[in-house]
Amino acid sequence: MASGFETEDDGDDRGLLSDRIRNALTDEIATGTMAAGAALDEQQLADRFGASRTPVREALRQLAAGGLVELRARRGGVVARMTPERIMEMFETVAEIEAVCVRLATYRMTPLERSHLIELHDLSQPIVEAGDFDAYDSFNRQFHEAIYHATHNGFLAEQAIAVRNRLNAFRRTQLRQGERLRRSRDEHEAIMQAIAEGDGEMASRRMRAHMLNAATSLSRFIETNKPGGV
Amino acid sequence: MASGFETEDDGDDRGLLSDRIRNALTDEIATGTMAAGAALDEQQLADRFGASRTPVREALRQLAAGGLVELRARRGGVVARMTPERIMEMFETVAEIEAVCVRLATYRMTPLERSHLIELHDLSQPIVEAGDFDAYDSFNRQFHEAIYHATHNGFLAEQAIAVRNRLNAFRRTQLRQGERLRRSRDEHEAIMQAIAEGDGEMASRRMRAHMLNAATSLSRFIETNKPGGV
């Protein structure tokens, strides 16, 4: 994680109650179970989770820090309203940060890291053939995180992951269009090419385009089935 | 602020107790009053602030979210250890984000915003002549935030400010070398030139160099008077 909380991953069962509540609420917000703008009553949530207000409060604060909810002093919190504009802003930000990462990574990655990345990329071929969206999603995360890591800048990597996660929370149903999968891999291919040539600037531009393509694809999806709210 | 907390700025007096404690702790950590690695005992802090553990806990969580302290589950928190490596990583990250911002800003700023930025920049001339460090610091923040704003990407601007603040917390005594002040303004000048020419890429490269120069200047300062150690 990017934030200074250290708990075992998302293992839902045991662990800190406040963390379990946070994870549960994160899911509910991400999946849209809790609509944007919905009021968050501490006591009510506490009852629902069979806990007291204390861990609920902590969970809400952490969510606020992550941007998922907004807390107004002495007036409680609401699920953060995500306008399409804001989501696009987040996408652009992720795209730019990714672009920075891949440029630095190109110049700094060790031969071992480059080899690892190539291996990873090759692995995606059969996944695309099979059209396995979940597997590709997992691979995709690995691919991008390998690039973050290869920047040899831990802080930047943390920031990248944090922003990415923050965005992930809002793309409930991912982009599940068969065509996009192949195009995504092709774009990865082009990025890998630039990396191989040691052209960080080129890799950067291609990465930015790659991310913006994904954003466009998603925005089309969002436009298609608008929920209800602002 | 970039985080979802909404309270009146740093007004220290009235307001939420947890916020006052958070601000106080932020200051103490930033100024080095609390050494890195120091254990943070909730009860002890509560006593010191004449409050109960509850607001102290909330303050600590917020600080953890901001990266100033590290919380280990059931084992309390410590002031985040900032190695020189990590500080440089943060600087590089800020430099890259600033570079992104100025590139986008160059392409997107309105004539009014450009005019405002030029005006701001012109204002810094007498400040440099006078060698007024505090005034320059204030101007500098305004200058950079004007650029964030001109990206017309609110999320990116928030991220930039957040990372910048996070870094600010650790540069206790700022770079107070007379020469650096003038060089800083010269670098701003060069950036302004690139903006005026509408060359976002150039502006971006110059901004990155500008920030890394500041980092080098600071790192020299840190090297000179090392506190206690890791």
Add this chain to the structure above:
DNA sequence: AAGCAGGCTTCTGTATACACGAAGCCGCTT
């Protein structure tokens, strides 16, 4: 003397109780 085990201490995590601020409602006034 050194290593291990068990109890003890201390601190976090959670629950509960209390207080104050804020929002809505009702009655009064004009």
Add this chain to the structure above:
DNA sequence: AAGCGGCTTCGTGTATACAGAAGCCTGCTT
């Protein structure tokens, strides 16, 4: 009838109390 002011109610912010885990110290064993 409409606007304003006080009251009521609800919910957050803070305090206090309790339980359980992590680390430490002590005492025993080998």
